[in-house]
Amino acid sequence: MSVEKLSLDKRLGLNKYEIDSESHIEVDKELCEKCEAKPCLFVCPAEVYKLEDGKLVYSYEDCLECGTCIIACKGMGRGAVNWKNPRGGFGIVYRYG
């Protein structure tokens, strides 16, 4: 028996989410495009933010609601990420925590 690495997708798949049809994350595209550092790409533990053809896309469904992106984007990026709490009851639901 050995320990294996798990892909991030697998791990996120183990979690329970109540997914809202509305996103609780908004990114100011203009500000974001001017940002060269794009710290969000590295700091988010769920890789919510990704680059696709040079453009930032984000999948709010995977969000663990830790708040890391807000701090990184404001402090090291351009403050383009506008993050608010998901609507009541939606988002990640920890079964263990």
Add this chain to the structure above:
Amino acid sequence: MEIVVCAKYALDVAEIKIDPSGKPLLDGVPRRVSDIDKNAMEAAVNIKEKQGGTIKVVCFGPASAKEGLKELLAMGADEAYLVEDPSGGMLDTAATVEALAAAIQKLGSFDLILCGEATTDGYTGQVGPRLAGKLGIPQITYARNLNVEGNSVTAERDLEDAYETVKAPPPVLVSVTREINVPRIPSLMAILKASKKPMTVWKLEDLGLSKEKLEQVSTLRTVDLQGFAVERKRVIIKDKPVEEAVQELISYLMKEKALGV
């Protein structure tokens, strides 16, 4: 309009685990109001907002269903009624209907019964039609929209190949699809208000029923439960000319009878 909404405090299927031997672990699985029943409640509230009336929500389930009923009160029901199921969910839809019908009759007259087309856990879709049959009233199932005007209820049914508009005079039972509306998320004020609304818990005996009586009407026996391990076959076709790859795929699909030929 006097509206009764039937709701189930269903097992949260996302929380059901399968043990290594393939048996589903059902003990202690958390419950939640079946999603489509919330569509039914939303439909009821929409009618009430337009023409007034009362909404009573009725549930046959465990004592913990009070939590779910609170949510439905917060969505806009006026009164909630829980008929406690002493069986731990071991009875079939006929027993559920026996209990619901007794509760509805005890509540007095009604114009409209609303429920979801099916529940998210068992998904039998039987309670609505059975209840209509038991009460001897017309049924309009799979409603994707619903209109109450004067003394008639009109709904558009979402069938496989057609939309069928059906009209019926009250009392009538309508089962709704998910598409009919987007259930509201109760606001803070609505939740606070709901905590003051009446919730009644009935034992079977309060309705002139008994556990034995329900066991008698419940003729469905579950002889086996087996979890599915959805393991994909992962047959990957690569490094082949496109035509060849396509032909190979088609032959697999034909073997699987996935193409209807």
Add this chain to the structure above:
Amino acid sequence: MADEEKFDVIVVGAGLAGSTAAYVLAKEGLQVLLIERGRQAGAKNMTGGIIYSRVVHEVFPNFWEEAPVERAITSYNIVFLGENSAVTLNLKAPGMGKPPYNAFSVLRAKFDQWIAGKAEESGATLVTGVTVDELVMENGKVKGIRSGQDELFADVVIDAEGAKSLLVEKAGLRGDFKPEDVSVGVKELIELPEEAINERFNVGGGEGASYTLVGYTKGIAGGGFLYTNKASISLGIVARIDMLAEKQVKVHELIEDYKLHPFISKLIEGGNVAEYSAQIIHEGGIAQVPRLYADGFLAAGSSACLLINNLFTLRGMDLAVASGAAAAKAVLKAKERNDFSASSLSAYESLLREAFILTDMEAFRRTPSLLNNRRFFTVYPDLACSVMEELFSVNPAPSEKAFKVVRRHMKGKAGLLDVLKDLLEVYRAL
């Protein structure tokens, strides 16, 4: 409607701080509304720590008898991780497995429901599944909260919404968090049979182990933790946000590398990952604590950045309980005077001192700067391992004295002067 629904106190967040505050206030007969955005209390909470018992015991006497605690921690370990080896400092303290205990491992989804239940039992109104969007302010004073279209008023709003502390920001009590003051922690909950844990960690039933892990983080300031729960292990890693971004290292990959380290993989082998969670951790210490009160407003728990990291222990949850209780007491005093102004609520700060929270945080005010010294995460763990490895290996070669071995391994990595400076820093910080 609004009058009918006026509360004495609105508490935002049914975590440890919020539920404790609501519990204490409702017990004294105040009308308390406790609002939680999760479907139930605990749904949004995760911990990378253990809860120290003493402070909690003061508010909830003998809480371990009814609260869903996992294991009483009796084995405390600090582990320096080298490439393939590990040096461990271990404290075995069977006495800590008896009342009043020292610390427990807990799982927040369960524990928070218990503590929110205590608040409800004492008469607080708990509303779940509701997000508070804004504070309602009037002339700079906090008057209530807004959720969607609904506004609700209270004499005092206690903000216990957790580490993101969005409302504290909105109340104008803090500036932006700096990426160098904040870490992100990720955790995997790994299920293992209870007996396997007892055996593997050499603990009795109901007893557990905690590990603080240093090193093996690709030079990123931070470290790891591992705690035993009843039938699972919490394995996590904490890494500074600024360094992750600068080095372009992903924290979710760090934890996977971690799992393969021989020291860790032996402990978690055969387990099934059941949950992956994340949370931010304020590392700035006392300097990061915002203003804790304003007119009609108090902040408690990690919303107020109350956290002590002294490299051996990471205390957050007991501070949350203590600060929740302190906030409640401050409100009760204010209620006696019927004055909910900032100056009236400032009693909160002295109550936090009396509870040793701020005093402890001040005592460890230098530890955050330790986290800036990369040698603690890069050079020393490796050094400890390679030196120990060499000292314990028997080779057919002339043996050196221990100090010489250390010097040789330090070459090119850290000068003697650096080490002396670092030792002094540690001495001052702790």
Add this chain to the structure above:
Amino acid sequence: MAEEYRGIMAYSEDKDTLFELLSKGRELADQLQTEVSAVLLGEKVEAEAGELASYGADKVYVVESPQLKGLLAEACAEALQAVISQAKPEVLLVGATKRGKELAPRVAEKLGTGCVAECVALEVDAGSREFKMKRVVFGGKVSSTHTIAGKPAIATIPPRIFEKKKADGRTAETVKVEAEISPPKAEVVEVKPKETAGIRIEEAPIVICGGRGLKQQEDFKMLQELAEVLGGQVGCTRPIAADRGWFPEWVGLSGKKIQPSLYIAVGVSGAIQHVAGIRSSKIVVSVNKDADAPIFADSDYGIVEDLYKVVPALTEALRKILKK
């Protein structure tokens, strides 16, 4: 009492489904050495009886009534009840079309018996004459097997679960049942046929889903053609709808959750939230030029190749085979 009930009865207003049920019924009846009967309900349906014999029916019960216009459940239930009390079958199979799914439980309630909804496998023990009916519950996670103590045992069976088999050279006796059917209180006001495109993606038997591998909105026409050949629907992943705005809705955990018998992912990477929305699909096929795309791990069959080459070739090849 129970011995009075003998024989297999099948009903569906959908002809193909009825043929399938009769074929399966024939197999069960041969095992039990009993008869198969079919039921026809409508205003004027007797003419259709002949065809049913060739799929295995020994008897065809016909109820004709003006009240059966529009096939409202209230009226059909009464008619079916009348047939059952006359014929006393031991099992009633009803096609699980939506009309069937609302009719069977109403009949079951009236007869005080049980019904297994959307049964996907059916076995009988020739000795005990007990039917084992299997269905899928809990969001596709669990299969449950049931028996029914009441008589007749009723099951609804979705279309295309059983194969239809011609049993040539058989003839069936037509039995007209005179049933008193009360005028239904409901009435059908309007019927609007659905265009193929109007079929909800959740109900489509085949779904072709486009992902980020598609370069422009026009390229979805290519998927549309493939869908037409297969008789399926086209969907997309979230980025296509949410970020690019090419489609109003998407397939995935935050969008539509689907359960087609065949799902074809084209240029879809396979993000977890998307895969969770297709988990109940019977067969998953994916086309992606990136061999490391996670979607392949969640596929039954995958082609690693440029979708712009595969899709047209696949459409052509299928057009030939399916003669469309």
